[in-house]
Amino acid sequence: MRWLGCYRLGLLWKALLVFLAIAFAGQLLGVIFSKSVPSERPHPMFSLPPAEAQGASLGSCRPHTHVMFLKTHKTASSTVLNMLYRFGDERGLRFALPLGYQFGYPLPFNAHRVKGYRGPHVVDFSIMGNHMRFNKPEVEKVMPPDTFYFSILRDPVALAESSYAYYKAVAPAFKRAKGLADFAADPWRHYDPRLRNNHYARNLLWFDFGLDHNANFSEALAQRGEAAVRRAFRLILLAEHFDQSMVLLRHALCWPLDAVVSFSLNAR
Template sequence: MLFRRRARMLRWLVCGRLGPVWMWKALLLFVAIAFAGQLLGVIFNKSSVQPAARSIFSSPDAQGPSLGSCQPHNHIMFLKTHKTASSTVLNMLYRFGEERNLRFALPLGYQLGYPLPFNAHRVKGYRGPRAVEFHIMGNHMRFNKPEVEKVMPADTFYFSIIRDPVSLAESSFAYYKEVAPAFRKAKGLGDFADDPRKYYDPRLRNNHYARNLLWFDFGMDHNANFSMALAQRGVAMVRRNFKLILVSEYFDQSMILLRHALCWPLDAVVSFSLNARQQKPSGIGGMSGSWVGKAAAVAGVSVRGGHSQAKTLPNLSLTEEQREKLRQWNALDWHLYKAFNQTFWEEIDRFGLSQMEQEVSLLRMRREDLARVCLRDGGKPVEAHRIRDKNIRPFQSGLVKILGYELQPGLDNTTRTACLRMIRPEIQYKDVLDAKQFLRAPAVQGQPVQQNVGRMVAAGGYFIRQDSSRTGERLVGGEAGGRTVDEGERDWDGSHLMRSNQTLMRGQDKGRLR
């Protein structure tokens, strides 16, 4: 009797107060289904998200073919010659060093005292011979080995790049038409080639761009009369001081040799063409090669907003006879080029032609893959004024347009950072590295100095240029008379224009403003 009473009470509690049994069964079934669905959803979600979140720069292809047990070189000196694809090479050095937090031997401005022979005190933060460990040096300089050795460690790897002097002359004429007096006087490059001495005066500033420019950049006398003995001594000097000389006409092969010499991963030498000039319309004289350095002159060109409008494009058309005359005019460069072009192919023979072809193919495929991921419009370079982000617009100057790139939208942070490094123009990249290495000095009345000098009106003041190639600080203009300096306005070599009432501090903080 007692047992029956307790059973009825239990049924009353379950069915009356807590609901019928079928409801509990349904609830338990629903919870089980929901849990299983959530578990399966997590599994499927992980399998679908993981590949998308993985950056292309972390894939096995980024390393490239095995290099064995060698260790990467971290002490590197690159002689950045003019009009030889050297800006693209410098971008690789900037990327490699930034990713590994290496210290750069940066200039006070944008060049290491060029066109004067390099002096160690041109390096920002230099405190005496090897007092500070610098890893990478690569901005424009006129080579001076004893001074370089004061800055760079004894185990530094030295290399440079050269180009056919005729192609180099075409690019140099297009860029420095309004800077080099010899070019400015000539109607076109062919006119100059027919009689260079009619236009060339070795005493005039910036005429070094018009003759034996490679010879000059390597620190030798570019106006010396050609002799075989002199040419051979110059080649011997370059061989003693540089472990590798690249050739811009064979850029991809050069990158493979450089990768093996430095023991670097493949992605470190994959690049997009930087500072390339827009090719002229077919109706105007042709020009070979699209590798160029920074622009030369602002005469006749508007640079506001990154949109340049050249009045007249330089005529670069040449006959075969005129090309031969340019080789004779640049005889020292021509001898240098022939000697190291031969050495270059001897290096490839030792490397193995079949292996070189395979690795060049991998390099090009990797470049295409990265362009597809990183760049808009299929990776095609675009005019600067079409680039929406002003921080990656290439500096515009001279009589030709410099092209740049736009990033693909929607990239994850890791991929976007790596892609941005590959397309960041040289001037902006140098500013980024400078800001990382050095704290900004306080300005007048405790206000910080901005990286890009803001919009200032100079009333009766002078403008000075940081790191002038002659004296370091010189007058650029006289009485300004209310002239306005736009944000980031620069002289022809990329140096900032600043007010002279900001005096330069000497001594340890040389080059800082106060």
């Protein structure tokens, strides 16, 4: 019986040694195999492309770093300006910033309203984009000759609604009206061009572009205004087609894709 017990123990030890040998061999083969075949890390389902793919330049063009954006009112312009701030800040570019409030708006822009301005082209400013009443001869004193000029427009009806909601506390014409419908029914009953801040109540985009917003409308006047805008600006964005406008802007400026990615700002 003692011999039989020893025999059984011997078999158990042999089986254990064989098992350990097999396990060790398997582990060794696994290490060798893992070294010889490089493993690929699984990609998440919603992973973004590499940064270089997102930020690749467009062909052989060179990115514009001298940019002037006419920031019009109630047109999603704050979102665009935020892009310019981000692009310029990441690259250490110099901004032409207001010395006071909005370059003296609603007065026409004057170069001396720029912080740090010391004369025409003494300081190399790269980006200008705060609210102003456009006055290109004065802007040209600040910005380099190769500056890319662009702005943004919005459907006049949507703009009027947004302007009324936003400026009804500061524009006398809006204050006098019981509501937007009351104002629209008879604007001249509420509007007085001599009162401060009433420019918000009539042809606001026309005013921002430096044109006479109180001029009597005619087709010839509209055509002259359009021609003036076309001469002054390389690109006009449309708020109603914001995403498409960003594609056009990216190509026009030759900027990387991540430079025109944005979140909406100051939207109602």
